[in-house]
Amino acid sequence: MSKKLFVETLGCAMNSRDSEHMIAELREKEGYEIIDNFEDADLILINTCSVRERPVHKLFSELGGFQKKKKAGAKIGVCGCTASHLGDEIIKRAPYVNFVLGARNVSKITEVLHKDKAVEIAINYDESEFAFKDFRSSPYKAYINISIGCDKSCTFCIVPQTRGEEISIPEYLIVNEAKKAVSTGAKEIFLLGQNVNNYGRRFSGTQEKINFTELLRRLSQIEGLERIRFTSPHPFHMDDEFIEEFAKNPKICKSMHMPLQSGSTKVLKDMKRGYSKEWFLNRVEKLRSMCPDVTISTDIIVAFPSESAEDFEETLAVMREVKFDQIFSFKYSPRPHTEAESFTNLVDEELGSERLSTLQLLHNELLDEKNATLLGNIYTVYFEDLNRDNFVAGRSDNNIVIKVKGSEELLGEIRDVKITSIGRTILTGEILA
Ligand code: SAH
Ligand code: F3S
Numbered sequence: 001m002s003k004k005l006f007v008e009t010l011g012c013a014m015n016s017r018d019s020e021h022m023i024a025e026l027r028e029k030e031g032y033e034i035i036d037n038f039e040d041a042d043l044i045l046i047n048t049c050s051v052r053e054r055p056v057h058k059l060f061s062e063l064g065g066f067q068k069k070k071k072a073g074a075k076i077g078v079c080g081c082t083a084s085h086l087g088d089e090i091i092k093r094a095p096y097v098n099f100v101l102g103a104r105n106v107s108k109i110t111e112v113l114h115k116d117k118a119v120e121i122a123i124n125y126d127e128s129e130f131a132f133k134d135f136r137s138s139p140y141k142a143y144i145n146i147s148i149g150c151d152k153s154c155t156f157c158i159v160p161q162t163r164g165e166e167i168s169i170p171e172y173l174i175v176n177e178a179k180k181a182v183s184t185g186a187k188e189i190f191l192l193g194q195n196v197n198n199y200g201r202r203f204s205g206t207q208e209k210i211n212f213t214e215l216l217r218r219l220s221q222i223e224g225l226e227r228i229r230f231t232s233p234h235p236f237h238m239d240d241e242f243i244e245e246f247a248k249n250p251k252i253c254k255s256m257h258m259p260l261q262s263g264s265t266k267v268l269k270d271m272k273r274g275y276s277k278e279w280f281l282n283r284v285e286k287l288r289s290m291c292p293d294v295t296i297s298t299d300i301i302v303a304f305p306s307e308s309a310e311d312f313e314e315t316l317a318v319m320r321e322v323k324f325d326q327i328f329s330f331k332y333s334p335r336p337h338t339e340a341e342s343f344t345n346l347v348d349e350e351l352g353s354e355r356l357s358t359l360q361l362l363h364n365e366l367l368d369e370k371n372a373t374l375l376g377n378i379y380t381v382y383f384e385d386l387n388r389d390n391f392v393a394g395r396s397d398n399n400i401v402i403k404v405k406g407s408e409e410l411l412g413e414i415r416d417v418k419i420t421s422i423g424r425t426i427l428t429g430e431i432l433a
Helices: 013-030 056-069 080-084 089-093 108-111 160-163 171-184 212-219 241-249 267-271 277-288 309-322 349-372
Strands: 003-009 032-033 043-048 076-081 099-102 118-120 141-145 188-192 227-231 255-257 295-303 328-330 378-388 391-396 399-404 414-422 428-430
Touching: 003 013, 013 032, 013 076, 013 108, 013 141, 013 188, 032 171, 043 080, 056 076, 056 080, 076 080, 076 108, 080 089, 080 099, 080 160, 099 108, 118 141, 141 171, 141 212, 160 295, 171 212, 171 349, 188 212, 212 227, 212 241, 241 277, 277 309, 295 309, 295 349, 309 349, 309 428, 378 399, 399 414
Parallel strands: 003 032, 003 043, 043 076, 076 099, 099 118, 141 188, 188 227, 255 295, 295 328, 399 428
Antiparallel strands: 378 391, 378 414, 391 399, 414 428
């Protein structure tokens, strides 16, 4: 009988891919199969995120829950960014945890499994050329890492400390992974990195140095591959060449994530983001002028230290001007050992929460106005989810979630759909013959 594995994944797309990598290694090398309930598992992994403060005691209370109800003899491993950040403190506080595996050490999963109380969290560990075994959670699309770590030093961000310096994965490994995905049924690939359009900055080997735009060109030549998505690009690295390739390459999906963080150039400077409000708006304009159908999503942090009422107003003004299609908005959360942790002039908690809800309300208003204009539009949709109520859902090329009446025959199909009704986060349509 095979051994059973339960994985809980928190946080970003990179963490999801790290979980897929660990599952692949454990399946192929250790004979594990994945299950949905931890009570029956022989191995429980929690892949953690530390980008915002999730009270540490919440992790420990969750671990306590696993420990109480797990099968006798089952192992527990804590992985990901909080593992990198807390290290052996985790085992000190929860001695029943069997191992701690950092976000930069995923390839060592089958090693730590057999060493009781192993703590592998070195952030200078280079796994950019490690050939992971294959596993993906969706048959229709494949997540592919193109770099590890991050070389920026945004003052609010803990990621460079948990994932280490940026190293690009060699092009041949990425292309091979994409080809393999296509040959096993995926029509879409999703390229992942903390800073994808900085690709090529540093390789560990001596392979040819190419940049992100060139990588996109080469991947788009793969026969049978229909769609390429990626996250996250950095506004600072959105040069004209990149935007032009994005606009004219039919395989690149027309949705761009542009993490603004703040609409005030002063706050952007305090955050060390490397661009001004004017540069950001100029890039949006260039993108929209070359690619009118593009949808734009963003990340915004409110209540960064010293953010004044005027700074916040500037963020709202950028939102009114750009009319983002999707926002991920957060209240600033001080993170240990980041530069901003020592900033004084903190914004009052309550005021921060108020700003967050003002921003979210504005976004919803803008989105409703925008969505109302989509009725009757036709989109090309790649279907990937079967809903309970006889609907099948997928995404348009520009990343709008659309559902139609239908059954599993539609899964994995790409069809033209006309929009017949509008919701805030999902549109309904009918397939055109
Ligand atoms: N490399 C990614 C960022 C990863 S973190 C990028 O540039 O898009 C994802 C998002 O979490 C960030 O864009 C930011 O909006 C938010 N975030 C990061 N640190 C934060 C903090 N200390 N407090 C609040 N939000 C934060
Ligand atoms: Fe964090 Fe900035 Fe890198 S947000 S992940 S340090 S680009």
